[in-house]
Amino acid sequence: MNxxxxxxxxxxxxxxxGHHEASxxxxxxxxxxxxxxxxxxxxxxxxxxxxxxxxxxxxxxxTSSKSVKYGALTPFEPTxxxxxxxxxxxxxxxxxxxxxxFNEPYNVARRFSSLDFLSNGRAGWNIxxxxxxxxxxxxxxxKIPDHALRYKRAKxxxxxSIKLWDSWEDDxxxxxxxxxxFADSRKVHEINHKGEFFKVRGPLNISSSxxxxxxxxxxxxxxxxxxxAATYAEAIFTAQQTFxxxxxxxxxxxxxxxxxxxxxxxxxxxxxxxPIIGETKEEVIETESKLQELMNxxxxxxxxxxxxxxxxxxxxxxxxxxELPVIEEIQGHKSRTELxxxxxQRENLTLKQLLIRLAGGRGHYTIVGTPQKIADxxxxxxxxxxxDGFNIxxxxxxxxxxxxxxxxxxxxxxxxxxxxxxxxxxxxxxxGLAIPDNQFMSI
Amino acid sequence: MNxxxxxxxxxxxxxxxGHHEASxxxxxxxxxxxxxxxxxxxxxxxxxxxxxxxxxxxxxxxTSSKSVKYGALTPFEPTxxxxxxxxxxxxxxxxxxxxxxFNEPYNVARRFSSLDFLSNGRAGWNIxxxxxxxxxxxxxxxKIPDHALRYKRAKxxxxxSIKLWDSWEDDxxxxxxxxxxFADSRKVHEINHKGEFFKVRGPLNISSSxxxxxxxxxxxxxxxxxxxAATYAEAIFTAQQTFxxxxxxxxxxxxxxxxxxxxxxxxxxxxxxxPIIGETKEEVIETESKLQELMNxxxxxxxxxxxxxxxxxxxxxxxxxxELPVIEEIQGHKSRTELxxxxxQRENLTLKQLLIRLAGGRGHYTIVGTPQKIADxxxxxxxxxxxDGFNIxxxxxxxxxxxxxxxxxxxxxxxxxxxxxxxxxxxxxxxGLAIPDNQFMSI
Numbered sequence: 109m110n111x112x113x114x115x116x117x118x119x120x121x122x123x124x125x126g127h128h129e130a131s132x133x134x135x136x137x138x139x140x141x142x143x144x145x146x147x148x149x150x151x152x153x154x155x156x157x158x159x160x161x162x163x164x165x166x167x168x169x170x171t172s173s174k175s176v177k178y179g180a181l182t183p184f185e186p187t188x189x190x191x192x193x194x195x196x197x198x199x200x201x202x203x204x205x206x207x208x209x210f211n212e213p214y215n216v217a218r219r220f221s222s223l224d225f226l227s228n229g230r231a232g233w234n235i236x237x238x239x240x241x242x243x244x245x246x247x248x249x250x251k252i253p254d255h256a257l258r259y260k261r262a263k264x265x266x267x268x269s270i271k272l273w274d275s276w277e278d279d280x281x282x283x284x285x286x287x288x289x290f291a292d293s294r295k296v297h298e299i300n301h302k303g304e305f306f307k308v309r310g311p312l313n314i315s316s317s318x319x320x321x322x323x324x325x326x327x328x329x330x331x332x333x334x335x336x337a338a339t340y341a342e343a344i345f346t347a348q349q350t351f352x353x354x355x356x357x358x359x360x361x362x363x364x365x366x367x368x369x370x371x372x373x374x375x376x377x378x379x380x381x382x383p384i385i386g387e388t389k390e391e392v393i394e395t396e397s398k399l400q401e402l403m404n405x406x407x408x409x410x411x412x413x414x415x416x417x418x419x420x421x422x423x424x425x426x427x428x429x430x431e432l433p434v435i436e437e438i439q440g441h442k443s444r445t446e447l448x449x450x451x452x453q454r455e456n457l458t459l460k461q462l463l464i465r466l467a468g469g470r471g472h473y474t475i476v477g478t479p480q481k482i483a484d485x486x487x488x489x490x491x492x493x494x495x496d497g498f499n500i501x502x503x504x505x506x507x508x509x510x511x512x513x514x515x516x517x518x519x520x521x522x523x524x525x526x527x528x529x530x531x532x533x534x535x536x537x538x539x540g541l542a543i544p545d546n547q548f549m550s551i
Numbered sequence: 552m553n554x555x556x557x558x559x560x561x562x563x564x565x566x567x568x569g570h571h572e573a574s575x576x577x578x579x580x581x582x583x584x585x586x587x588x589x590x591x592x593x594x595x596x597x598x599x600x601x602x603x604x605x606x607x608x609x610x611x612x613x614t615s616s617k618s619v620k621y622g623a624l625t626p627f628e629p630t631x632x633x634x635x636x637x638x639x640x641x642x643x644x645x646x647x648x649x650x651x652x653f654n655e656p657y658n659v660a661r662r663f664s665s666l667d668f669l670s671n672g673r674a675g676w677n678i679x680x681x682x683x684x685x686x687x688x689x690x691x692x693x694k695i696p697d698h699a700l701r702y703k704r705a706k707x708x709x710x711x712s713i714k715l716w717d718s719w720e721d722d723x724x725x726x727x728x729x730x731x732x733f734a735d736s737r738k739v740h741e742i743n744h745k746g747e748f749f750k751v752r753g754p755l756n757i758s759s760s761x762x763x764x765x766x767x768x769x770x771x772x773x774x775x776x777x778x779x780a781a782t783y784a785e786a787i788f789t790a791q792q793t794f795x796x797x798x799x800x801x802x803x804x805x806x807x808x809x810x811x812x813x814x815x816x817x818x819x820x821x822x823x824x825x826p827i828i829g830e831t832k833e834e835v836i837e838t839e840s841k842l843q844e845l846m847n848x849x850x851x852x853x854x855x856x857x858x859x860x861x862x863x864x865x866x867x868x869x870x871x872x873x874e875l876p877v878i879e880e881i882q883g884h885k886s887r888t889e890l891x892x893x894x895x896q897r898e899n900l901t902l903k904q905l906l907i908r909l910a911g912g913r914g915h916y917t918i919v920g921t922p923q924k925i926a927d928x929x930x931x932x933x934x935x936x937x938x939d940g941f942n943i944x945x946x947x948x949x950x951x952x953x954x955x956x957x958x959x960x961x962x963x964x965x966x967x968x969x970x971x972x973x974x975x976x977x978x979x980x981x982x983g984l985a986i987p988d989n990q991f992m993s994i
Binding site: 130132133134135137139140142143145149168169170171172173174176177178179180181183184185187188189191192194195196210211212214215218219221222223225226242245246247248249283285288289290291292293294296297298306307308309310311312313314315317402404407 | 573575576577578580582583585586588592611612613614615616617619620621622623624626627628630631632634635637638639653654655657658661662664665666668669685688689690691692726728731732733734735736737739740741749750751752753754755756757758760845847850
């Protein structure tokens with residue numbers, strides 16, 4: 109593909125009122141619709157009208173009475189919400205997060221196949237391991253298993269899932285009323301997996317779905333995470349604070365993918381971008397300061413504490429970030445914690461300044477500016493080897509997402525950087541991803 | 552409620568082309584749409600136009616290359632399919648089967664809350680334990696745990712789920728933009744459950760859903776099943792071969808519910824009814840014999856073997872059902888096996904005759920007749936203490952379900968036995984079920 113034809117991929121990271129932690133308090137935010145499917149449907153339809161590749165839902169399997177005191181919580185679980193969105197949209201990809209830590213591969217592989225059928229080939233799975241004790245405590249454990257063990261389980265979880273998706277060959281279904289043959293039983297395989305974590309016989313109780321398997325997405329950027337991504341991921345959502353970091357990450361991952369014998373073009377890297385957009389500089393500044401005013405630093409501190417697995421709730425706001433455990437000992441969100449520490453040190457921030465910097469995107473890159481400025485930045489990253497596209501995380505959905513669609517996307521289209529029409533129907537087609545070979549074929 | 556006002560409840564047991572095992576081969580069956588959501592959507596919309604209370608999806612978490620050779624398999628998993636159906640319908644209840652044997656309560660409670668939000672209060676959960684080795688083998692086991700142990704786990708699974716649904720009091724969400732308070736943290740509770748099978752801290756990461764909890768449905772009719780139903784169920788789907796059996800079951804369950812300190816009116820009993828309908832007797836006979844001609848007895852024998860957990864594939868078709876293990880030793884589908892043995896003995900059937908009798912509804916009551924005859928039968932059971940309504944299982948969707956809607960339902964309405972308009976919006980309202988008390992309220 110020459111650079112002229114290369115288009116960027118744009119994913120909308122759906123987050124009710126926006127990614128800024130105070131977005132639900134913003135005066136224009138339609139917070140009364142937080143519990144209404146219709147609100148999410150309209151956002152996703154807008155993203156589809158703008159020809160975005162996909163939408164994405166994050167997930168986490170715990171909460172606490174303290175954290176919901178100030179933090180808005182949406183009521184939808186990803187696979188159920190995406191199934192509902194699947195039947196009211198036609199083209200846009202639907203990516204959901206499901207953890208490998210507290211689920212069984214047979215159940216998860218099956219739900220994604222079901223979603224892939226419901227959406228006619230638009231399912232994607234963001235594969236995570238759960239990183240906090242509070243999640244472990246909802247699943248029979250006291251503490252979260254250590255980072256390496258979780259990734260070991262995740263790898264086997266993926267191996268089993270892929271075998272299950274492959275357990276029906278593409279042409280196994282015959283559906284012949286006359287002969288009464290529904291499937292060619294030679295093309296439906298037991299997988300007989302026996303591993304350290306799972307023993308699964310198969311076959312899956314769903315035949316091969318339109319995309320054969322969902323697009324596999326990954327976001328971990330720790331060492332274990334990068335190795336996992338290089339082995340399995342077809343798209344990577346990543347948090348990068350600077351162009352230089354993003355470019356280094358991009359090169360490292362693509363190299364590692366190559367070393368693993370895979371085609372680096374078949375792994376799309378999408379850094380997160382959290383814009384605050386205004387038609388003028390004044391407008392931008394106004395929105396930004398309004399959001400800052402609405403922050404609750406008690407809540408911000410608790411969020412940060414949860415994220416990095418260290419209690420900071422009694423730390424002083426006007427002093428630098430206190431000393432944290434060395435990265436090697438962190439069992440939770442390793443790479444994100446590392447990024448946060450680096451950010452605080454590089455810019456010499458007080459804890460309060462750091463919290464403000466994190467409020468808009470929890471460590472993802474925040475851009476504040478006019479549509480022109482945002483488009484320039486995206487173009488620069490895209491054309492200079494730091495990104496195949498972007499995970500768009502509007503700090504407030506209204507007006508940022510509207511402005512992104514109304515002003516930034518047309519600008520990108522004008523520059524020839526983004527599609528003006530969908531050229532395919534499936535998420536794989538939007539991302540330019542091939543259907544992987546079936547390991548059981550022609551046995 | 553006096554008898555004049557009492558209306559029956561009608562649930563459509565959705566099964567792609569129909570409940571007869573040869574229905575997918577029937578000439579008029581739109582089998583080419585087996586994989587299309589639109590087909591299911593249209594069926595459910597029809598049921599909704601007819602003012603039926605609910606639709607229901609069964610489930611099983613395994614298949615085999617042998618059983619899909621002749622048996623059609625649908626591609627949808629219940630919670631994902633129901634979520635999709637939720638947003639294209641408005642009134643009809645949506646009941647899905649999820650097993651307690653190979654899932655975690657936090658995940659399941661959450662998905663049903665999500666479905667309840669997506670449907671604005673129309674979610675129902677048919678609670679099962681998985682009964683076969685082939686399912687166990689997809690979840691790290693060699694053999695299915697014994698019947699009593701599965702029910703013990705199911706009971707604790709329910710206790711945890713109910714605590715999780717109760718973990719948010721009804722008025723916990725405050726959503727005040729001004730003060731920045733999202734929830735009253737005193738009304739969001741850790742559940743701190745510690746039992747034999749589960750340790751779960753809570754709270755659920757979804758606030759209290761429109762129905763507070765899904766309608767709890769149960770279908771097991773073994774001793775363990777009946778006890779479970781008397782404790783938890785709000786609706787019971789049951790297989791009963793005769794009016795006398797249905798009436799005895801009805802009385803026994805309602806009594807046991809009462810003994811458990813619950814109101815027997817709050818547990819609705821819906822026997823399964825598998826009709827073949829024709830406008831004339833000749834039409835009925837023609838449909839019935841056409842379906843019989845399309846049966847594959849190899850397949851039927853395998854299905855029966857799976858159902859009762861005993862390999863009958865080499866048994867002789869023209870002889871009586873061979874001796875089976877005594878009921879006490881059956882670890883799989885206990886009560887259904889008992890029903891099948893009784894049916895064969897009572898009517899002195901050869902194995903082949905038994906297979907024909909089971910083909911239309913796997914042990915549920917089959918009625919073959921004109922709309923008038925079907926309505927008479929339903930009325931008799933309903934008015935004489937054998938049923939609060941029925942689980943309608945058309946042997947072939949097309950034409951049986953169409954005929955049921957076009958001719959049987961209007962007949963029932965004419966007789967004042969079935970609603971002509973929905974009077975409520977939620978599944979609880981359709982079934983006349985109260986919202987249960989929250990165990991954490993006013994603590």
